[in-house]
Amino acid sequence: MKFRRIAHRGFSSEAPENTRASFALAVEGDFYGVECDIWKCLDGAYAVAHDGHLRRICGIDKEIPSLEYEQIKKYPVIAGAKRENHPVQHILCLTDYLAVIRRSDTVCPVVELKMDYTTVELREIVNLVRQYGLLERVYFISLYPSVLLRLKEELGFPAKRLQYVYGAVQENREIPVTEELERWLIENRINLDTRYTLLSRENVAHLHENGLEVNVWTVNDKEVTERMVKEWKVDMVTTEFYHEIF
Numbered sequence: 001m002k003f004r005r006i007a008h009r010g011f012s013s014e015a016p017e018n019t020r021a022s023f024a025l026a027v028e029g030d031f032y033g034v035e036c037d038i039w040k041c042l043d044g045a046y047a048v049a050h051d052g053h054l055r056r057i058c059g060i061d062k063e064i065p066s067l068e069y070e071q072i073k074k075y076p077v078i079a080g081a082k083r084e085n086h087p088v089q090h091i092l093c094l095t096d097y098l099a100v101i102r103r104s105d106t107v108c109p110v111v112e113l114k115m116d117y118t119t120v121e122l123r124e125i126v127n128l129v130r131q132y133g134l135l136e137r138v139y140f141i142s143l144y145p146s147v148l149l150r151l152k153e154e155l156g157f158p159a160k161r162l163q164y165v166y167g168a169v170q171e172n173r174e175i176p177v178t179e180e181l182e183r184w185l186i187e188n189r190i191n192l193d194t195r196y197t198l199l200s201r202e203n204v205a206h207l208h209e210n211g212l213e214v215n216v217w218t219v220n221d222k223e224v225t226e227r228m229v230k231e232w233k234v235d236m237v238t239t240e241f242y243h244e245i246f
Contacts, residue, residue: 003229004032006110006238008218009050013240014078016050017057022048023100026107029242033108033139036097038125040115044070046094051115058091065115069093091140094125098132100178109134112165113142119154121239122147126155141193141215143168148190159189163215167195177203186210193238196224201232208233 003027010022011029018036018212026034038046038105047064054060077089094111101109109129117125129138141163142148151157164185167173176198185192185207192207196216204214215236222243228234229245 003234003238005030005242006033006035006215006236007031007216008035008238008240009037011240011242012217013081013220015086016077016083016089018050018092019077019080019086019098020092021086021145022080023092023097024103027100027104028093031107031242032175033110034101035110035112035141035238036094037112037114038094040117040121041065041067041069041072043068043070046096046128047072048092048094050114054091057240058236073142095132098129098134101134102132106137108137108139110139110141111143113140113147116144117147117150119150122150122155126157138171139163141165146182149188152188152190160191160213163191163193163213165193165200172198174198176200182206191215193236196228199234200233204232204234 007026009017011025012022014025015021023034036048037050038048039052041047041064047069049057049064053063054075057077057079059078060075073090101107129135134209139161140151143165145164148162152159152162177194191213193215196219207214213235215238216228216234217238219228219237219239220241225237225243226245228237
């Protein structure tokens with residue numbers, strides 16, 4: 001069966017995460033989608049970074065929402081895989097990421113919305129994606145149910161390209177996918193993007209029976225990938241590596 005690989009923060013085993021190098025390598029590879037994370041800066045720009053601060057990736061003790069993007073982009077990225085193999089990388093803004101994804105006619109942008117964005121902010125993000133001709137391909141994912149519902153109900157964004165991120169916060173980091181969560185997803189027609197260790201084969205089957213898809217993260221082991229795809233029939237695998245399993 002065909003499954004869809006999502007490059008986690010770009011091809012982040014081959015270049016520093018969430019950078020131009022990692023996104024470019026993912027676009028050139030056999031990935032269905034390329035995931036990134038965005039935070040709103042003080043000046044209204046959207047910076048691409050997993051963390052809400054610069055400590056881990058740039059060695060700077062500052063919070064992204066407290067800075068203007070013009071400040072942020074000056075700091076070099078000092079962490080990440082194989083950074084010595086690439087020119088010095090810097091934190092991108094959302095439009096930089098979209099410009100890289102646009103090089104492909106098929107690769108899907110997968111944008112994790114890291115803040116509880118308002119409808120006005122979400123409309124702005126959607127419009128940026130539209131300007132780059134990627135609106136029909138983009139997936140939005142978020143750990144905030146409110147953000148997903150605003151996109152679906154207030155902006156009319158297709159629910160089939162929305163995913164709820166589960167297992168990313170302290171409150172649910174170790175709690176398996178619950179029946180209550182399944183009911184909410186089914187009721188709202190929103191797909192699941194979960195930490196793979198919190199998922200069961202039964203969860204996947206139940207969501208599939210109700211017409212929903214399942215994405216698992218972050219699966220870097222080939223044997224786990226094979227089990228998730230061949231036995232559990234998950235739809236997407238978010239990974240930092242490329243494992244050929246068929």
